Amino acid sequence: MTSVAFPAALGLTLLAAVAGLVLPRGPRRVTAGVLTAGGGAAAVVAGAAAMRGGDWSARLPGLLPLAGARLALDPLGGLFLAVTGAVAVCAALYGIGYTRHGGLDGRVPQTMVPVFLAAMTLVPAAASVSTFLLAWELMALASLLLVVAEHRSRDEVRAAGLWYAVMTHLGLVVILGGLAGFAAAAHSESFEGLRAAADGLPAAGRGAVFLAVFAGFASKAGIAPLHVWLPRAHPEAPSHVSALMSAAMVNLGVYGIVRVGFDLLGGGAAWWWLLVLAAGGASALYGILQAAVAGDLKRLLAYSTCENMGLVLVGVGASGLFAVSGARALSALALTAALLHIVNHAGFKTLLFLAAGSVLHGTGTRDLDALGGLRTTMPATTALFGVGALMASALPLGNGFVSEWLLLQSLIHALPSGGTLTAVTMPPAVAVVALSAGLAIATFVKAFGVGFLARPRSSAAERAREAPAPMLAGMAVAALCCVLLAISPGAVLPALARSVAVAAPGPDAVTGPVTLHLTGLAGTMSPLLIAAFLLVAVVGLLALLRVAATRRTARRRARLWDCGAGPMSARMEYTATSFAEPLQRVFDDVLAPETDLDVTPLKESAYLVNSVTYRTRVGDRIEHRLYRPVLTAAARAGEAARGLANGSVHRYVGYGFYTFTGLLIALAVIR
Amino acid sequence: MTGIIGAVLQVVLVAAGAPLLVGLMRQVRARAEGRAGAGILQPWRDLRKLLRKEPITPHGTGPLFRMAPLLLAGTTLVVAAMIPLVTTRSPLDGAADLFAVTALLALGTVALALAGLDTGTAFGGMGASREMVVLALVEPTILLSTFAMSVRVGSTNLGAIVTSVLDDPQQVVFPASLLALVALVVVVIAEAGRIPVDNPSTHLELTMIHEAMVLEYAGPDLALVEWASAMRLTVLLGLLAGLFAPWGIAVDSPAMLPVGAAAIAAKVAVAGAALAAAEVFMAKLRMFRVPELLAGSFVLALFAVASSFFLVAP
Numbered sequence: 001m002t003s004v005a006f007p008a009a010l011g012l013t014l015l016a017a018v019a020g021l022v023l024p025r026g027p028r029r030v031t032a033g034v035l036t037a038g039g040g041a042a043a044v045v046a047g048a049a050a051m052r053g054g055d056w057s058a059r060l061p062g063l064l065p066l067a068g069a070r071l072a073l074d075p076l077g078g079l080f081l082a083v084t085g086a087v088a089v090c091a092a093l094y095g096i097g098y099t100r101h102g103g104l105d106g107r108v109p110q111t112m113v114p115v116f117l118a119a120m121t122l123v124p125a126a127a128s129v130s131t132f133l134l135a136w137e138l139m140a141l142a143s144l145l146l147v148v149a150e151h152r153s154r155d156e157v158r159a160a161g162l163w164y165a166v167m168t169h170l171g172l173v174v175i176l177g178g179l180a181g182f183a184a185a186a187h188s189e190s191f192e193g194l195r196a197a198a199d200g201l202p203a204a205g206r207g208a209v210f211l212a213v214f215a216g217f218a219s220k221a222g223i224a225p226l227h228v229w230l231p232r233a234h235p236e237a238p239s240h241v242s243a244l245m246s247a248a249m250v251n252l253g254v255y256g257i258v259r260v261g262f263d264l265l266g267g268g269a270a271w272w273w274l275l276v277l278a279a280g281g282a283s284a285l286y287g288i289l290q291a292a293v294a295g296d297l298k299r300l301l302a303y304s305t306c307e308n309m310g311l312v313l314v315g316v317g318a319s320g321l322f323a324v325s326g327a328r329a330l331s332a333l334a335l336t337a338a339l340l341h342i343v344n345h346a347g348f349k350t351l352l353f354l355a356a357g358s359v360l361h362g363t364g365t366r367d368l369d370a371l372g373g374l375r376t377t378m379p380a381t382t383a384l385f386g387v388g389a390l391m392a393s394a395l396p397l398g399n400g401f402v403s404e405w406l407l408l409q410s411l412i413h414a415l416p417s418g419g420t421l422t423a424v425t426m427p428p429a430v431a432v433v434a435l436s437a438g439l440a441i442a443t444f445v446k447a448f449g450v451g452f453l454a455r456p457r458s459s460a461a462e463r464a465r466e467a468p469a470p471m472l473a474g475m476a477v478a479a480l481c482c483v484l485l486a487i488s489p490g491a492v493l494p495a496l497a498r499s500v501a502v503a504a505p506g507p508d509a510v511t512g513p514v515t516l517h518l519t520g521l522a523g524t525m526s527p528l529l530i531a532a533f534l535l536v537a538v539v540g541l542l543a544l545l546r547v548a549a550t551r552r553t554a555r556r557r558a559r560l561w562d563c564g565a566g567p568m569s570a571r572m573e574y575t576a577t578s579f580a581e582p583l584q585r586v587f588d589d590v591l592a593p594e595t596d597l598d599v600t601p602l603k604e605s606a607y608l609v610n611s612v613t614y615r616t617r618v619g620d621r622i623e624h625r626l627y628r629p630v631l632t633a634a635a636r637a638g639e640a641a642r643g644l645a646n647g648s649v650h651r652y653v654g655y656g657f658y659t660f661t662g663l664l665i666a667l668a669v670i671r
Numbered sequence: 672m673t674g675i676i677g678a679v680l681q682v683v684l685v686a687a688g689a690p691l692l693v694g695l696m697r698q699v700r701a702r703a704e705g706r707a708g709a710g711i712l713q714p715w716r717d718l719r720k721l722l723r724k725e726p727i728t729p730h731g732t733g734p735l736f737r738m739a740p741l742l743l744a745g746t747t748l749v750v751a752a753m754i755p756l757v758t759t760r761s762p763l764d765g766a767a768d769l770f771a772v773t774a775l776l777a778l779g780t781v782a783l784a785l786a787g788l789d790t791g792t793a794f795g796g797m798g799a800s801r802e803m804v805v806l807a808l809v810e811p812t813i814l815l816s817t818f819a820m821s822v823r824v825g826s827t828n829l830g831a832i833v834t835s836v837l838d839d840p841q842q843v844v845f846p847a848s849l850l851a852l853v854a855l856v857v858v859v860i861a862e863a864g865r866i867p868v869d870n871p872s873t874h875l876e877l878t879m880i881h882e883a884m885v886l887e888y889a890g891p892d893l894a895l896v897e898w899a900s901a902m903r904l905t906v907l908l909g910l911l912a913g914l915f916a917p918w919g920i921a922v923d924s925p926a927m928l929p930v931g932a933a934a935i936a937a938k939v940a941v942a943g944a945a946l947a948a949a950e951v952f953m954a955k956l957r958m959f960r961v962p963e964l965l966a967g968s969f970v971l972a973l974f975a976v977a978s979s980f981f982l983v984a985p
Binding site: 292372373375376393394395396397401405408409412413423427430431433434435437438439441442445446448449450453454455515521522523524525526529530533534537538540541542545548549550551553555556557558559560561562568570572573574578579580581582583585586 | 722723724725726727728729730731733735741742744745746748749752763765766767768770771774775777778781784785788789790791792793794795796797799800801803804806807808809810811813814815817818821822824825826827828831886887889890891894895958959962969973976977980981
């Protein structure tokens with residue numbers, strides 16, 4: 001099955017790329033979109049088949065010079081392939097409607113979406129260092145071209161593209177360094193060879209390899225403090241590309257960590273996984289705090305990606321830590337939670353980014369303070385975003401709840417057996433997961449409640465129009481997947497267990513179709529039953545209300561309570577900024593918001609105020625503190641170096657002469 | 672069979688008893704302040720009055736505004752059926768553990784917060800915003816206290832925790848349990864919107880949290896909200912009683928069910944009366960002092976987890 005579906009997926013996406021390149025503007029959009037969606041569907045089939053145990057490998061010696069291309073799919077790669085494919089189906093369907101306007105139906109964007117997808121299907125299928133790095137770089141370049149697709153219309157796009165280009169290439173450099181060093185030490189560049197040679201390497205060497213690849217992969221996954229590109233690039237990309245990046249591409253960073261750390265290097269020392277756990281926890285908290293105070297809908301979603309990838313890394317780190325201490329069952333449970341969270345996050349983040357794109361498409365703005373009242377003008381998008389927000393906020397009836405529940409179970413069960421190390425690390429880890437879950441609820445109540453409910457806060461929101469059918473179809477597919485995952489996670493868990501077994505061998509960690517049972521641990525939970533009981537309770541209450549409420553008149557419409565001061569205007573509503581203000585105040589020390597208050601008094605008296613201007617901005621503090629000094633120093637060094645090159649040819653010849661002589665003298669001294 | 676009858680009994684007890692608990696607490700407060708009080712049955716009379724009024728939809732509110740009271744009451748009823756109040760053998764016990772129970776209660780809160788935002792008034796938004804801050808900050812304490820209590824049992828399922836306390840009653844006086852109890856009491860006060868976090872009888876905008884969110888509800892909708900809030904308080908106090916003083920709860924025989932019902936009613940009444948009596952001597956905290964209180968409870972919960980490991984493990 002895999003041997004047919006995987007080449008079919010690649011073939012269809014390449015066909016879509018060709019269609020995007022050669023077809024005229026008329027049929028280009030639909031043809032490329034349908035072919036990309038087909039490629040995505042084939043990737044889902046290939047990934048699912050690989051997860052069911054249909055391992056597949058291929059060697060194409062002629063394709064790349066020197067080494068040749070090696071491809072192989074195992075259940076772990078299959079999982080990421082299937083997730084990528086499913087996201088691509090939704091994004092491609094949506095893209096058919098979304099790219100109608102704004103110059104997005106040009107050759108470059110239409111060609112690059114399928115190329116991006118092809119690269120993302122190749123990354124989890126690569127089975128040698130050179131193939132992997134090539135696919136990785138192709139993915140980075142294709143996504144970079146897509147991020148800057150709208151650079152003509154907005155200045156921020158250019159800055160975002162620059163940040164992304166630099167960060168992703170720095171990431172590539174460290175991954176390349178790590179993997180090349182690994183391959184050189186192992187005398188082989190195929191993953192099989194690396195796996196076999198890993199045990200023979202010195203511990204320090206393996207640690208260095210892991211550190212290097214972890215930095216690179218964590219940057220791709222948007223883990224703080226290497227996340228700075230993500231909240232810039234994801235919001236500025238066209239929305240279907242944002243979905244592809246935020247729901248599919250970031251996952252591959254986690255894939256890299258799991259593949260290299262667990263599979264190729266075969267576990268490792270406890271400090272590796274403590275590092276992963278700490279980075280994940282920091283990222284989860286920082287990401288969700290920034291999301292909670294973000295005023296831009298897409299920026300909010302981008303920071304929420306940082307948070308969710310952080311939670312995934314908490315699971316991955318915990319799993320590695322348990323594996324080192326010999327707790328096999330717990331290790332499998334933590335990794336199951338992490339991988340299930342990747343699947344769930346991909347589902348709801350696709351839905352949310354696509355819905356945010358609909359809002360942008362319908363109103364022209366993504367500023368939450370200017371939105372509101374969309375539930376009357378865009379009912380379908382509102383309902384779909386509502387579903388996505390529920391899924392993302394880790395509440396029952398949502399799919400995020402299931403994976404976070406599993407993650408918490410794995411963390412709290414570590415204590416009795418684990419020794420002092422787990423006793424010290426697990427309580428803070430639980431607290432971090434809990435606080436980020438609580439803040440996620442506040443964040444998505446803000447995004448949904450302020451963005452979609454109440455009354456429009458601007459004329460743009462008042463004139464909103466519903467998204468066209470292809471966009472709604474893309475979102476509906478994503479919503480359906482989310483709901484299925486939410487009420488019946490038991491359907492995917494057996495397949496997921498095989499992916500987990502690649503990295504953490506052992507029996508299935510979670511079993512049971514309706515009620516989830518943890519293997520070897522006491523703990524049960526049933527999302528389906530909770531949903532059913534809630535439905536029964538609500539229906540019962542409705543019936544009870546019918547009987548108990550004795551006055552059966554039709555609902556009367558009445559004025560809102562306006563303190564008797566006449567109808568309230570939309571300016572009196574709570575905005576996203578005011579909603580987040582208490583949180584911003586509580587976490588003042590972490591967020592360090594910049595506030596300007598200018599009070600201009602009248603000329604006659606200092607006590608009579610003429611006008612007040614209030615400006616507040618919450619920047620990315622890590623960017624401010626960590627990156628700005630480096631950038632400023634680099635710019636200053638560049639300025640200083642200018643003095644060396646004043647345009648005089650004599651001087652350049654002099655530089656050459658002195659350098660050469662200096663070199664000769666140095667050689668004479670050394671030899 | 673014990674389980675099914677017990678679960679039904681729990682729901683009925685919570686549904687019927689919750690307004691009485693609120694009445695009792697108001698009566699205790701009134702007597703402590705030297706007033707006669709309206710009697711324990713007054714909340715039920717209020718509900719009857721509200722149910723007889725005509726249903727009203729404020730301008731500009733949507734379907735979520737109408738759904739929210741149902742969801743709030745629905746989640747509370749489901750929780751009432753799940754947690755060990757009268758019996759540990761509820762057939763719903765396996766469907767949800769302590770994490771899921773707190774998350775279900777949070778779902779009801781979220782529905783109400785969205786309804787508050789949906790009205791588009793400043794009051795609704797303010798209440799929703801403050802409620803979300805409290806909810807977000809309470810979450811770590813709840814989960815860490817759960818963690819502390821689950822360590823000795825090896826499970827977060829409520830039935831298992833309660834049974835283990837019944838088997839080994841001296842656990843209750845372990846430092847881990849006591850610290851978790853104090854932390855959870857703060858959480859319950861915050862979640863149920865009592866003094867010093869929120870004042871249930873205020874209508875002053877500077878101090879409102881819960882009341883600000885439900886300001887636009889009237890008639891039967893308001894009755895549902897009031898009833899659900901009373902049930903939440905009952906369920907939370909019942910949960911505390913079940914976790915830290917589970918004696919009298921029915922484990923096996925159906926004959927124990929009436930005893931269990933009487934025991935839980937008495938325990939919740941005592942806890943409620945104590946809470947009301949304590950409230951008389953306290954003032955509401957400023958909104959921005961509340962995080963300090965919650966941070967304090969978080970630290971206690973962290974101590975609870977630490978002591979559950981370092982003081983009990985061999």
